[in-house]
Amino acid sequence: MKIQILGPLEVKCDKGEEVTPRPLKLRSLLAALCVTSGRPVTASHLIHVLWSDEPPRTASTALQVYVSKLRKHFHSAGIDPSVLATTPAGYVFRSGGYVMDRDGFDSLVAKARSAVGVGRAEEAAGAFSEALSLWSGPALADLRDVPALRDYALQMDERRNSAYEQWLELEIGLGRHSMLTSELYRLIAEKPIWENLHFFLMIALYRSGRISECLDVYNRIRRILIEELGMEPSARLQNLHHAVLSREPWLESSAAPLAAVS
Template identity: 35%
Template sequence: MRYELLGSLRVVDGDGPSSISAQKIEILLASLLAHADHVLSVDQLMGEIWGERQPRRALAGLHVYVSEVRKFLYRPDRAAGPVLTRSPGYLLRLDGDALDAREFLELVALGRRYLRERRFEEAGEAFERGLALWRGPALGDVGRGPVLRGFATRLTEARLECTELLVDAQLRRGRHREVVGLLYTLTVENPLREAFHRQLMLALYRSERRADALRAYRSARRTLLDELGLEPCTPMQELHRAILRSDDPDGAMAPVG
């Protein structure tokens, strides 16, 4: 069985994908998956489902929803279901089942390792495989209590980081012209993320488009000043000075930790 959270929540098995239509039951399953193999307390789950305005019989309602999740995940070929009662609440045990969010984070970590080893082609492939797992915003439109909001925020940031690292891998392979179009889109969609502006400047400069690279810097600087009252970060300023001098900016790549 495979659980998917990188988009709308769904469960995939031999019969294909299936989903839950009841919102509160979907929130419960999504919360358990967001903390797979770890216990979520009864209070955390009730807060996630109802927020601060919990009904008088919230605990009884939670027990009903847990029962519904267990029915949804029941498979006749399995001796036991994945949702377990564990004090002070419940956990969902993966036990060999796949979770796309976990696969994504593992691929990002693998790509980082390949970058550190200067295996740029393999790094790019790992990042591309990770990004291909996404079908839409994390968790789709499932409720946003503290558990799911924090989980979705972490995944969304990891997705942006993966995209940034993929571009770095491509730039290190000399594919500057190939990433220019993507970087223009990324800078429009993420105008305050300076890494994408820096990458665009470098890609343009190494594509023999020095004037466009300088124009990209001016545009980014104007956006940062207008929105935040801040000058560009030091790496962007150093890259700008290198382009003005027509130097090859060897240190323009982000270090990989």
């Protein structure tokens, strides 16, 4: 069984057929069980996931019913229902009974960061790119209205953002700025006040000889920040803007340590 949470929740059997349960309660239960990395989940936590702060008086019995329904769903999809086990500590997906995209993402990010640590930028950029390709949207995109799952989903989004920034810096350092502009414009359309994206886009445009566009990017994010948040861009962005206006030599070098710009 393959479980995807880096986007809408999706379950696929070993043959590749999608077998995601449709009822919201079953999907919420499944998500709460699979994000715990094989650790038992207590009944009280699952009740909180399913009913937030207003559980019914029969919540314990109802939870058992939903667990039974999830097992029956697995069985009807050709998945061994014993993958969902009951233990004294709570309910747990048995280790080895499923593969999750989050685990692949974490493994690739760890590989990328290890490569960065020993100066293998090309390898690191490739691993980050592969990790980011596992995402199909915000984590648990279809379950953001479940309060007990929202915080976890946002944590995963932040881990994705961090990987994006490290990948972008590596790609620019490798001299691939011309290839990044369309991806950066796409990301900015999704997250219009993520300042570091504008920073990387300005660098990419400058090194591609598109200086007027580079300045337009700064003016646009400055206007948005002032109008929406009542604040000026970060010191890092302001310093980059001044460097562009002065055509400082370091801007031309892909070897320049972007992280040091502050």
